[in-house]
Amino acid sequence: MLHHVELYVSNLNDSVRAWEWLLCDQLGYTLYQSWPEGRSYRFGDTYLVFVQTEEDHLTPSYHRKKTGLNHLAFHATSLTQLEDIRQQLTSHGFQELYGDRFPHAGGPDYTALFFEDPDRIKVELVATM
Template identity: 45%
Template sequence: MPPTGFHHVELWVADLALVEPSWSWLLGELGWELYQNWPAGRSWRIGDMYLVVEQSSAVRPGLPYDRLRAGLNHLAVHAPDRGTVDRIQAAGPANGWQHLFADSYPHAGGAEHYAAYLADTAGFEVEVVAPAERGPDLAG
């Protein structure tokens, strides 16, 4: 059976120059590689998935993006370990990300969920999730 999951995700932004540095930093920290680079956009990939951030000429003018309106609320991405989540949480503000739910970091998603919640300057939220810790092996 072929793999399932996302092939790619495309975020349309009003100002690529405003958000590209923060996305480039975050995805680079998570091991994503720059995949495509053109005047109106960038894409990064990891494995066979990729993420596009594009300032498309087809974007309709109007209200700015609001993650609390109908549509995309946030992207959740895997981190390889808790140390990476901690490093991203610590360095996020210096790289264009603001903390969300900082008062309950790293367990804003619950006691068993270890994640950083960040928003870029355009308001897009990313949840950086560490793998669940495995308990002691109780077999045998």
């Protein structure tokens, strides 16, 4: 079982604005820890941590196609939830990916929404019906 994931981000305020909306308002996470350089959000026994990257380590910037983390995938409750979240993405700092193929960008039998956070970390919400 996964215990936690820690992500270093280029702008903590931008990341908190985006991720707190997604995790807490949409997916049922709760704020777990908060300190000047970071936040964590918990769901059950698993939590996600967001930490401000120190200035000396901001370049080169993150890219999901380089070695390292490619994306985070979360369960969604339904296609309706995906559609509701999709309508609100950009107002919360996310950018949709593969919008021309929504909701089946992952294939005809795969219902999901794909998008990127402010650091271009890919996020996937999968509706398992």
